[in-house]
Amino acid sequence: MLAQQQKLQFSAFSGLYALIVPKDNLLRKISELIDFAFIYEELLDKYCLNNGRMAESPVRMFKYLLLKTIYTISDVDVVERSMYDMSFKYFLDMSPEEAVINPSSLTKFRKLRLKDADLLNLLIGKTVSLAIEKDIIKSRSIIVDATHSLSRSNPYSALEVLRERSKLLRKAVYSIDEDMKGRMPEKNASGELADELAYCKELEKLIESDQALCLIPAVKQKLNLLKEIVEDTQENYTLSKDRDARTGHKSVDSKFFGYKTHLAMTEERIITAAVVTSGEKGDGPELPILLKISQDNGIQVDTVIGDSAYSGKENLKLKDKSDQNINIVAKLNPSITQGFRKDEDRFDYNKAADMFVCPAGHIAIRKARQGEKNVGKNQVDTYYFDVEKCKICSLKDSCYKTGAKTKSYSVSIKSSLHKGQMAFQQTEYYREKASHRYKIEAKNSELKNVHGYGRAISNGITNMQMQGALAIFTVNLKRILKLTT
Structure with a gap:
C-alpha cells in the first residue's frame, strides 16, 4: 500500500x-x-x-x-x-x-x-526542461559522442573478481595495521571458485572480529563491496555471464567487453539525450535518434558537432532535409563517407581503429587501397578479416564462403561525393563549432571517474540504462547548480 x-x-x-x-x-x-x-x-x-x-x-x-x-x-x-x-x-x-x-x-x-x-529519458527530460526553464541553454548546437562502460562480469571471471576485491580489502587493512599480515587466513591457491568463496568468508569473519578496525571507513567500504560480490556469486555462481554485453573496439589493439552510451550535449554541457547499446555498435547510426530525443526534450538544433564517426552519408543528408537543415560539424573520412556499399547495415566502421567490424563483432586485421588516385576514377578500400575466425564463426553461413582463403570487405570512395561538406569544413563557422567538441570528452570523464560509470554495477542492458539514468541526472543537476550560482 x-x-x-x-x-x-x-x-x-x-x-x-x-x-x-x-x-x-x-x-x-x-x-x-x-x-x-x-x-x-x-x-x-x-x-x-x-x-x-x-x-x-x-x-x-x-x-x-x-x-x-x-x-x-x-x-x-x-x-x-x-x-x-x-x-x-x-x-x-x-x-x-x-x-x-x-x-x-x-x-x-x-x-x-x-x-x-523509462528512467533514462524521464530523468534527462526533467533536467533539460529545468535548464530551459532557468534560461540556461542559449546555444542551438548539440555535441555527440559515445563512451564505453565495462561489463560487470568482464574482463574477470568470478574467481578473479573475488581475488581482486579481497586484495583491495587486505590493502586497506594493511594501511591501518601492518601487523594484521600475520593474522590473515592463508590465500586460496587453487583455481576452484568454491575454495575462493570459502577464503573470502574467512577473511570477512576475521576483519569483522576486530570491531575497531572494521569501523574505519576505508576498511568498511572495501569489506561491504566484498560482501556484495560474495553474495552475488553465491546466487548466480558466476559473474562472467552478461548476455547483453558485447565486445567493442577502442583501437586496433584495444578492445573492451561491455556497453556504449551514446550522448548528446549542449554547448552549456547539459546532456539532452542518451542511448545505451551493447559495445559493438557503431557511433554514427545513433545520431538520428539522439537528435530526435534532444528535439523532443525542447532543444532547438541547427548544428551537430562530433568526430569523424558521425560524417556518414545518412547523417550528412540531414543538411538537405527541409524539416531539419542540420549542419554536421564532423571531419570527413573516406571510409565512412562513400556512396553505396554492400551490407552497409551489417558492417560498422570503428573510428578509433580505422577499421570495419563484421556482424559477429570481429575487427579487420588490415586494409589496402586499390585504384588510381585520379579525378573521375573510383578507388576502393579493402578490409581483410582473420579467416581462421570466419571458419568457426556462428554467422559463417551468411558471411563466409566455405574453403575461401581470405575474407574481405570493400568500400568504394568517390572523390567528388562530398564537395559541399569539404567546402563547409573550410569555413570559420565550422572551425568555431568544432572547437567545442572537447567538452563532451570532459563530461565522459566526469561520468566515469566521479560517478563510477566506467563499469556496470549490475548485469544486463536494463540495469545499465538505470545506472546511466542516475549518473546523467546527477551530472546535469550539478551543472545546472553551477550555472545558476
Whole structure:
C-alpha cells in the first residue's frame, strides 16, 4: 500500500537542519533546485494504493539511489551513512530521529518498481526542461559522442573478481595495521571458485572480529563491496555471464567487453539525450535518434558537432532535409563517407581503429587501397578479416564462403561525393563549432571517474540504462547548480 509519503516529516528536532546543514551544501542545493514529486507520479501505478503493508515512499527510495550515484558507495554504506549524516537525512526528508530502511529494500525497489520505467529519458527530460526553464541553454548546437562502460562480469571471471576485491580489502587493512599480515587466513591457491568463496568468508569473519578496525571507513567500504560480490556469486555462481554485453573496439589493439552510451550535449554541457547499446555498435547510426530525443526534450538544433564517426552519408543528408537543415560539424573520412556499399547495415566502421567490424563483432586485421588516385576514377578500400575466425564463426553461413582463403570487405570512395561538406569544413563557422567538441570528452570523464560509470554495477542492458539514468541526472543537476550560482 502507498500513501502520500513524500510530505515533510514534522519533528521537534527538525530545527537542527538549519544549524547543521550549510546553505551551500550540495544536497541542500539539489533539494531546493528540483521537486522530486514527479518520481511519485511516475511510479504510482507500480504500487497498490489500498491493500497490504505501508510501503516506503518511492521518492525517498529514489533519493537513496541518487545518493549512491553522487558519492559512489554501496547499498549498505548509503543506508548506514543516512543514520548519522544530517545532510543525508535532510535530503531524504527524514526527521533527525527517524529510522532508516534495510539495505535489501533498495534491491527490491530497483527490481520491482523501476524495472519497466523509462528512467533514462524521464530523468534527462526533467533536467533539460529545468535548464530551459532557468534560461540556461542559449546555444542551438548539440555535441555527440559515445563512451564505453565495462561489463560487470568482464574482463574477470568470478574467481578473479573475488581475488581482486579481497586484495583491495587486505590493502586497506594493511594501511591501518601492518601487523594484521600475520593474522590473515592463508590465500586460496587453487583455481576452484568454491575454495575462493570459502577464503573470502574467512577473511570477512576475521576483519569483522576486530570491531575497531572494521569501523574505519576505508576498511568498511572495501569489506561491504566484498560482501556484495560474495553474495552475488553465491546466487548466480558466476559473474562472467552478461548476455547483453558485447565486445567493442577502442583501437586496433584495444578492445573492451561491455556497453556504449551514446550522448548528446549542449554547448552549456547539459546532456539532452542518451542511448545505451551493447559495445559493438557503431557511433554514427545513433545520431538520428539522439537528435530526435534532444528535439523532443525542447532543444532547438541547427548544428551537430562530433568526430569523424558521425560524417556518414545518412547523417550528412540531414543538411538537405527541409524539416531539419542540420549542419554536421564532423571531419570527413573516406571510409565512412562513400556512396553505396554492400551490407552497409551489417558492417560498422570503428573510428578509433580505422577499421570495419563484421556482424559477429570481429575487427579487420588490415586494409589496402586499390585504384588510381585520379579525378573521375573510383578507388576502393579493402578490409581483410582473420579467416581462421570466419571458419568457426556462428554467422559463417551468411558471411563466409566455405574453403575461401581470405575474407574481405570493400568500400568504394568517390572523390567528388562530398564537395559541399569539404567546402563547409573550410569555413570559420565550422572551425568555431568544432572547437567545442572537447567538452563532451570532459563530461565522459566526469561520468566515469566521479560517478563510477566506467563499469556496470549490475548485469544486463536494463540495469545499465538505470545506472546511466542516475549518473546523467546527477551530472546535469550539478551543472545546472553551477550555472545558476
